Amino acid sequence: MMPEERSCSKYGMTQSEWRGNDGSGYDADGQTYCCVGCYDDTGCTCHAES
Ligand SMILES: [Zn+2]
Numbered sequence: 001m002m003p004e005e006r007s008c009s010k011y012g013m014t015q016s017e018w019r020g021n022d023g024s025g026y027d028a029d030g031q032t033y034c035c036v037g038c039y040d041d042t043g044c045t046c047h048a049e050s
């Protein structure tokens with residue numbers, strides 16, 4: 001079995017783009033998000049450069 005490629009449940013970004021939780025993403029409700037911002041709809045922070 002190949003490891004499942006994880007992607008953000010909201011925008012579908014692949015794990016290499018995740019910034020949340022040191023790149024591990026944020027798990028909630030059985031789904032995985034790139035960061036908590038995608039989960040709670042406060043805005044994805046993965047593209048912020050500052
Ligand atoms: Zn996301």
Ligand SMILES: [Zn+2]
Pocket residue numbers: 018019020034035036037038043044045046047
């Ligand atoms: Zn994000």
